[in-house]
Amino acid sequence: MTTTDPLLAVAGLTVRFRLPDAVVHAVTDLHLDIRPGELVAVVGESGCGKSVLAHALLGLLPRNATVTGRALLRTDSARLRGGDGAAQSAPVDLLDCPPRQLARQVRGRVVGLVPQSPATSLTPVRTGRRLLEETLRAHGHTRADAPAAADRLAVDVGLDPADLDRYPHELSGGMAQRLATALALAPDPPLLLADEPTTGLDRPLVDHTLDLLRRRCDAGAAVLLITHDLAAAQRVADTVAVMYASRIVEHAPTEALFEAPGHPYSAALLDALPQRAFRPVPGHPPMLTDLPAGCAFAARCDRATPTCRVQPAFTGTRSGQVACHHPLEHAELCAEVPA
Incomplete structure (x- = not known):
């Protein structure tokens, strides 16, 4: 081995x-x-x-x-x-x-x-x-x-x-x-x-x-x-x-994920940290007995579209893997960080 x-x-x-x-x-x-x-x-x-x-x-x-x-x-x-x-x-x-x-x-x-x-x-x-x-x-x-x-x-x-x-x-x-x-x-x-x-x-x-x-x-x-x-x-x-509602939604090297998360849920988790925005993740996770057919985070996500009614597949990013129809781009994240 x-x-x-x-x-x-x-x-x-x-x-x-x-x-x-x-x-x-x-x-x-x-x-x-x-x-x-x-x-x-x-x-x-x-x-x-x-x-x-x-x-x-x-x-x-x-x-x-x-x-x-x-x-x-x-x-x-x-x-x-x-x-x-x-x-x-x-x-x-x-x-x-x-x-x-x-x-x-x-x-x-x-x-x-x-x-x-x-x-x-x-x-x-x-x-x-x-x-x-x-x-x-x-x-x-x-x-x-x-x-x-x-x-x-x-x-x-x-x-x-x-x-x-x-x-x-x-x-x-x-x-x-x-x-x-x-x-x-x-x-x-x-x-x-x-x-x-x-x-x-x-x-x-x-x-x-x-x-x-x-x-x-x-x-x-x-x-x-x-x-x-x-x-x-x-x-x-x-x-x-990063795991959400029974699924892994993002997997990436640690430094890359903390600098530029690809999944909106990953970004929301990081924004909840006191040293960042200290902003709670909006809404509540779904019940594991009643999961939606598509993306389970869609109800809490401001990027959701009708496409999110279908479960997203994993796709490669510059730093890792993310399961999202509308992954975040590094440029967007930089724009959100105050100068």
Whole structure:
């Protein structure tokens, strides 16, 4: 595998939740590649489907979920083995992977997860130290060196090693978040899914955590950062995928997207930042149980025309990909910025 090959190639990922009286369109026709050494941020308003993406990749969705598409994981890691016990060399489709293989060989070993709600994912009857040392021993550390390794990991994530001797209910939300990050990093997975990893942290610890994820990528791992924090994405991401109403509407290099977004929704998100126009995105996102046939952002967009009643396809721009019938041009953006 060369460094240009995707470690994870997601194609056509679609997730539906069937309710008694409705269908939730949680993720729709999502395409996304993540390469070794790359940090990809997925941003968007709450409820757009960001976290469902991470859970779908790891088989953590409820029984009423229907998942289609492909998510090919290409890794030469000996931790991923086939049914005969031999090291897996061919790509593995995470969406078609047997639950037993996902649980025993993928989750934690090859793909790590920093959960959005760490307090509910930590075992309440074990201290943080026991959880972390058990994880380290399960992934190659000896009983003798696990305590020192646990202390080092605690320091790496900004946690006092003494706090590892507490039970989860004795930890603050931010401390539980840092412990969850340490547990995800302990097996040294090639791919890390970080779902809102800075929840409950103050700004210095936010920056500390983001820099830690960036160093992981610089060392060769890949990170998918799911966040609503645009400043976080701008700080560490190589590329940013903007998600709206279950779809990715723009994917571009970070610097290019922040300087000249192509989709009106991306521009509206950036305009909502305090350091920019500090102007909220107008209107409200549609219900995922009642999405329009065309562009879901059309009802909130001042560029909408009858053409927007048809779902736009992705087209290439000078900097990335955008799904919009009337993408913004750089000249327009410059005209809108006060001199």
